[in-house]
Ligand SMILES: O=C(O)CCC(=O)C(=O)O
C-alpha cells in the first residue's frame with residue numbers, strides 16, 4: 087500500500103507515494119522506513135509501537151523525519167500530532183516545494199535543522215517565534231520559500247534612502263558648522279574640492295573626499311565602558327565577507343587579511359546606557375536614524391594584528407533592504423603605545439588612535455550615493471606596541487536593524 091521512492095537517499099528528500107487507505111501513523115512509519123539505510127544503528131519499530139512504547143523509547147528512535155532534515159523527536163504526549171504533522175509536511179514538500187516554480191532555489195536546502203522542529207511547530211512556535219522557526223524549521227513551518235534571501239528580504243520600493251545625490255556634501259557641511267556639534271571637537275581632515283567645470287553635477291571627479299575627526303566623541307569613562315562591554319560579550323576572531331551561499335546570503339569567513347578580534351554590541355551591550363549614548367550621538371551627528379546602523383562592532387588588536395586595505399562598502403547590499411554602507415563612524419577607545427593607525431593609502435593620510443577620538447568618512451559618492459567611492463579604501467596598520475581598542479558603526483542607506491531581525 088505504500089510505495090517507496092527507491093534509489094534516492096533520505097536526505098535528498100526522498101518522497102513517498104501515500105495511498106489513500108493509510109492513516110497518518112502508517113504513513114509516518116512507512117516513510118521513515120525508507121530512510122533505514124541512511125541511519126546507522128537503529129532498529130525498525132513496529133507499526134503500532136508509537137502507541138505501545140514509552141516516550142523515552144520513542145525519543146531514542148532517530149529516524150522519523152530524516153527525509154526532511156534532522157530526525158524528529160517524538161514527544162510522548164504529542165505523538166499523534168507530531169506524526170500527523172510530519173506526514174503533512176511530507177505532502178507539502180512533495181506537492182508544493184518539489185513542484186511549484188517559486189521553490190526552485192530552495193528545494194535542496196529546505197530542511198528541519200533541529201530535532202524538535204515538528205514538536206515546536208505543533209505547539210505554535212512558527213507563529214510565536216517566526217524569526218528562528220521559519221529558517222531553522224522551514225519544512226515544519228511550511229516556509230521553505232523564506233529560505234532564499236530574495237524572497238525573505240524583498241526590497242521595499244517605498245523605503246526612504248538616507249542619502250540622495252548631493253546630500254553627503256550637505257551633511258558634512260552641516261556637521262562642521264552646527265554649533266550644537268562643536269562639543270565633539272570636529273576637525274576637517276579632508277574635504278572635496280571641485281575643479282572648474284567639474285562641479286557637483288559630476289562629483290565622481292571631485293578631488294578629495296570628506297573626512298572628519300571628532301576629538302571628543304567619547305569621554306574617558308565612556309571609552310572604558312565600551313571596552314568593558316566588549317569584554318563581557320567576548321572578543322572573537324574577526325571575519326570578512328566571504329562566498330555567496332545557496333540561500334543567496336554571504337558567508338562570514340576568517341582570513342589572514344584581518345587578524346583582530348571583535349565583539350558585537352548586541353543585547354545587554356546594545357541596551358547599556360553608554361552604548362545607547364554613543365549611538366544617539368552618532369545619530370545626532372549624521373542625522374541618520376540609529377536603526378540604519380549595524381550594531382556597534384567592538385574591536386581589539388594585539389601587537390602585530392591588523393586589517394589589510396579594504397573598503398567598508400559591500401556591493402551585494404545594494405539589492406538588500408538595508409542598502410549599502412554609506413558611512414563609517416570609527417571610534418578609538420584607548421591610547422595605543424605605538425602603531426595601529428587607520429591609514430587611507432589613496433589619500434595619503436593616517437589617523438592615529440587616541441582615546442575618545444572618532445573619525446567619520448563616506449564609502450559612497452556624493453552625487454551617486456549608492457556607488458562606492460574607492461578613495462575611502464583604508465587599512466588598520468599593525469599595532470606595534472600595546473593593545474588597540476576601537477568601535478565601528480557602519481551606517482546604511484536604509485533601516486538595517488529591522489530586516490536584520492529576520493535574517494536579511
Ligand atoms: O581599526 C581600524 O583602525 C579600522 C578598522 C576597519 O577599517 C574595519 O574594521 O573595517
Ligand SMILES: [Fe+2]
Nearest residue numbers: 396397398464
Ligand atoms: Fe574598514
